[in-house]
Amino acid sequence: MDQQVHFTTLATADLDAARRFYVEGLGWRPLLDVPGEIVFFQTAPGAVLAFFEAGKFAQDLGRGPARPEVSGLTLAHNVPDRDAVHAVVEAMTAAGGTLLTAPEDGAFGGVFHALVADPNGVVWEIGHNPGWSVDADGTVRIG
C-alpha cells in the first residue's frame, strides 16, 4: 500500500456554513461542489479535503450515528512567521470561525500557534513552527 492519503472526508452538519467559511470567507476554490451533498477542496498535491453532509456521510458509511460529529481530529496550517499566525486567525474569525486559543507560545520547539474552530467545530491549529519545512519536491522536514 502506497503511503498516501488521497481524501480526508469530514462529516459536516451545516454544509452551507462550511462553504461560506472556506469559499466566501477564506477564498478557497472548490475542486467540486455538489450543493446539499459535498464540497471538495484540493489541499496538497494529490490530496483533497472533503466536507460531506453529515446525514449522507453516515449513509455512505453504512454505520454509526445518523449525524456524526467530527472529534479526535485537528487540521494544521503552517505559516512563515508569527505575524502570519495572527493574520490567519483574524481571517478565520472574520469568516465565522471561533477562536479557541489565542496565539501563544507552544510547549515545544519554538512553535507559536493558535486554535480556531470552523463553523462545524472542526479544529484548526494555525502555527509558525521554525522546525518544520517543505523541500521543493514536497518532502516534509520536522525537528
Add this chain to the structure above:
Amino acid sequence: MDQQVHFTTLATADLDAARRFYVEGLGWRPLLDVPGEIVFFQTAPGAVLAFFEAGKFAQDLGRGPARPEVSGLTLAHNVPDRDAVHAVVEAMTAAGGTLLTAPEDGAFGGVFHALVADPNGVVWEIGHNPGWSVDADGTVRIG
C-alpha cells in the same frame, strides 16, 4: 490563507497498535516517531498524517474529553484498478485492520470500494474510482 492542510492529526488510544499496523503491517516509513507520544507519516507532498496519543492530544488541545475518539472522519486511498482494492484490503486486514464493508460497487460513478478500520477505529475507504485522477503536477481531477 493558502488552501493547504499541512498536518492532519488523529487522537490515538493505542499508539503501539497504530505503529504495528502502519509501519510493520503496511510498510509505511515514519517521518518522525516519538514513542508514547506521536508518529508522523508524510502522506502527500507537503502533507503529514499524525497519530497522537489520545491523552496528550486532549492535553495539547486544552479541551474536550480526556481520551477523545476519532469520529466523523474517513481517510481514502485510491488504487488503479479493482484487483488492487482487494489486494490493499487483504494487506490491511492481514496487518490487523478490521473489514467493515467488503469490496463492492459504490452508489455513484463506477466507484468500487471497501471500508477497513485501523486498530484504533479510524475508517479507511480503499477505492478504485475511474473518475478520479492526479496530473503530474499534483492537480486532482474528479468526475
